[in-house]
Amino acid sequence: LEQKLHLLTIASQRPEWQTAYWAAILALNTTMRGCELKGLRWADVDLFEHTLTIHKSKTAAGERMIPLTEDALQAVLNLRRRAGEYAPVEPSHFVFASFQTKFSFHGKRVVQVTIKNFDPTRPLGSWRTAWRTLTRQAGLPGLRFHDLRHQAITELAESGASDSTIMAIAGHVSRRMLERYSHARLEAKRIALAALSKRPGHGPR
16 A cells, blocks of 8 residues: 555646556555557546446456546546646547647756647557556565556555445456455454454453
């Protein structure tokens, strides 16, 4: 959890990491894969009901509707606000739209990012370069973007969510991974009970 918060804090500090930052927030709050985020269109987002629907995924089981947390909703609103600066937002447009960037530097530090060639009819190819740089800066080299999905599912398991609830949110999860998350649930229970036994009045008599 501390690493997650540290990563998001670092990611929010540089303008060139903005898109990767918003993508990370959505992955951590929805369990979405990178490919699912890149395929998301505005027609899939319901800002009134605060949900998004994944119509295309790696498997048929990946098609699902996910409620948006406050953090996820704010990231979506930021993406929509940015899109609206370049063109009227259409339902068929991609949430993570294709664009190119021009950087202005102060020494080696990027102080301004100018977006050019913004094309909402095409999905963003990748945020890989920004992701590698910011994870290295956060002291987490080698952290894959896909690891954020595993983190989100682990936190769901630790919260006590059932396997069926996890799969309704995350889509297809292998049996091996479900067993791993079941172990996380068990460990969370052990910690909770250990804390309970340390409360005054709960010691041996």
